[in-house]
Amino acid sequence: MSPLTAETASLCARCHAGAAGCKQHLLQLHNYWEAKRNRQNFPRRTDIEPLELGFILPNLFLVDVLPGLEFRYRLTGTEVDEIHGINLTGKSPMDIRTPEVASLVQQQYEAALLDRRPRCDHLKLVGTDGSFWHYERLILPLSEDGHTINMLLGGIYLD
Template identity: 35%
Template sequence: MLHDPASIQPIRDPDGAICRPLNAAAFGYWNSIRDSRGMPARTDLDPLDIPQLLPSIILLDVLHEPRDFRYRLVGTRWVWHFGRDDTGRLMSDLPHQRAPSRVWDACCAVVAQRRPHLPADIPYVGKQPGYSAIEPLIMPLSRDGFNVNMLFVTVDFTDS
């Protein structure tokens, strides 16, 4: 099913929208490093500040022409759930993530709207039993403060 990225709403009330503590911590960190800017840069991220988040972090390079997303960093928790390390791969090469998918559309919406998004109803398609859904929090990063060149993603997994 094709989704319109423009119809995906950014997070307006993080306290009400983010249910998972891991994603709430990630949003708090992202918000703190952006200061008064609309979004932080990749160079603002300091792994020493967020050791508890590292296994759940994904960094995606934003490719503009044609639109795609390249996995720059994939946390060990993702690797455990899916049985593979997608570092270096394009999102368009992955069946459950390429367009049209909710994850793809949410990533496109973050790039277009330059605001974090929390896509809903993403089914779990990993290899581990006992999980039903994922909650990805997708946050923009920008080298120049305007154009999104990277996505900072944390993913939490919902038990069945």
């Protein structure tokens, strides 16, 4: 895999600063997504080969984009479910156990959809339930027609 280039370094301030502090597997996932784009705006879901993503499968998630800025988890890796304390497959981000995190995830998915580009977030948050959240998450848009984003591919790691 090639390293993150200046062209793709707009993911976040940390990534822009030579990827200092960013999880290597998320950078690899971003580079994989870039290669699968093949000069299109976004890769298709069918361009993504799960066997090629073994390096990140436990931390991977795939989200369906539904009408009305709704999102539904199609697939979540074991580490994704462990981080959130619930099997999210088939559920909405609003089903995440901590309301502040659920709302923030929903907002970040909406932003990735509306901004029409990858998004990397480094989150530090204490929920009203006393839970401490400190993680890094990458969100990558997918599109079957090259224009309309119909899925989000991503990875998440605890910091």
